[in-house]
Amino acid sequence: xxxIEVNLKHCLGDxxxxxxxxxxxxxxxxxxxxxxxxxxxxxxxVAGLERxxxxxxxxxxxTWQDENRFLPVHRxxxxxxxxxxxxxxxLSVRENLQYGMQRVPEAQRQIPxxxxxxxxxxxxxxxxxxxxxxxxxxxRVAIARALxxxxxxxxxxxxxxALDHAAKQTILPYLERLHxxxxxxxxxxxxxxxxxxxxxxxxxxxxxxxxxxxxxxxPLLTRLDMPLSGYDDASALLVGKVTSHDHSYHLTWITxxxxxxxxxxxxxxxxxxxxxxxxxxxxxxxxxAHSDTSILNILPVRVIDTRDISPTQVLVRLELEDGQTLLxxxxxxxxxxxxxxxxxxxxAQVKSVALLx
Numbered sequence: 172x173x174x175i176e177v178n179l180k181h182c183l184g185d186x187x188x189x190x191x192x193x194x195x196x197x198x199x200x201x202x203x204x205x206x207x208x209x210x211x212x213x214x215x216x217v218a219g220l221e222r223x224x225x226x227x228x229x230x231x232x233x234t235w236q237d238e239n240r241f242l243p244v245h246r247x248x249x250x251x252x253x254x255x256x257x258x259x260x261x262l263s264v265r266e267n268l269q270y271g272m273q274r275v276p277e278a279q280r281q282i283p284x285x286x287x288x289x290x291x292x293x294x295x296x297x298x299x300x301x302x303x304x305x306x307x308x309x310x311r312v313a314i315a316r317a318l319x320x321x322x323x324x325x326x327x328x329x330x331x332x333a334l335d336h337a338a339k340q341t342i343l344p345y346l347e348r349l350h351x352x353x354x355x356x357x358x359x360x361x362x363x364x365x366x367x368x369x370x371x372x373x374x375x376x377x378x379x380x381x382x383x384x385x386x387x388x389x390p391l392l393t394r395l396d397m398p399l400s401g402y403d404d405a406s407a408l409l410v411g412k413v414t415s416h417d418h419s420y421h422l423t424w425i426t427x428x429x430x431x432x433x434x435x436x437x438x439x440x441x442x443x444x445x446x447x448x449x450x451x452x453x454x455x456x457x458x459x460a461h462s463d464t465s466i467l468n469i470l471p472v473r474v475i476d477t478r479d480i481s482p483t484q485v486l487v488r489l490e491l492e493d494g495q496t497l498l499x500x501x502x503x504x505x506x507x508x509x510x511x512x513x514x515x516x517x518x519a520q521v522k523s524v525a526l527l528x
Contacts, residue, residue, distance in 0.1 A: 198372030250317030
């Protein structure tokens with residue numbers, strides 16, 4: 172059976188962990204939740220660093236843990252990336268990477284050294300001491316080292332949390348490309364909704380040691396009963412195809428089954444699947460489709476649900492014609508004035524779109 176199966180029960184002092192979820196055998200599964208929800212405990216148990224009272228861990232049909240079996244961490248084919256880079260200070264960047272490769276017999280190495288170095292743009296760093304690396308460079312090297320163990324599962328425990336905003340923005344494109352280049356499933360721990368929106372294909376939402384929701388990332392990002400929709404930077408994830416490029420105005424058009432979204436020009440082949448992220452604060456609503464506006468992206472939508480998120484603001488969940496969902500954050504005064512209600516047909520005016528892949 173392909174996929175990742177995790178069923179764990181454990182008592183850690185006053186904290187009870189009881190989780191049961193499955194994840195696809197490809198792409199990124201985000202373990203999302205507030206601090207103390209059990210995300211890192213789950214990751215450590217999957218890695219074999221924490222032996223739970225009861226537990227089942229299976230990866231693509233191979234049992235790593237059940238009532239009769241417990242593979243120690245060194246026998247689990249994983250790559251583990253911690254919050255801190257944890258590089259060996261006495262070794263150069265090249266030697267750190269080679270250390271990762273040496274953990275795997277040569278016949279079992281599936282990921283070439285050159286490919287990883289090129290992907291993460293670290294060729295110029297190879298001779299350097301790790302003490303001479305910036306925080307972002309250190310974490311890129313740490314992720315590259317984990318990949319060079321040719322893992323069957325990549326575990327990432329908030330790998331960007333120790334970095335400043337600029338360093339995070341530098342690394343995120345590398346992580347996006349990572350899962351296009353190598354077909355290795357990942358469990359990615361995060362409490363940052365922006366990271367989840369950019370990277371995750373699948374989500375497992377945790378709270379107080381329990382799974383509160385799991386499934387495809389896109390619909391979970393916009394569910395009003397989920398914590399992600401309540402964040403200031405709440406966003407939606409839409410999937411479409413690149414259909415054309417406008418060279419005169421430097422735009423790329425993404426088609427969503429009948430509707431189009433324009434993004435700044437990207438050198439992507441026509442026909443390629445693309446993901447776009449749209450922040451709730453960048454979506455305004457209108458009763459009619461306006462042509463006398465500077466906004467390019469105007470989409471017909473239907474109101475699914477609304478929720479008051481403050482005395483002054485309302486969050487509106489919207490459905491596009493192809494079934495994908497958007498969020499819009501507007502004032503309560505505007506919502507009352509427009510008479511917004513479930514089932515109502517509106518037009519979403521999208522002020523800003525981020526192309527992810």
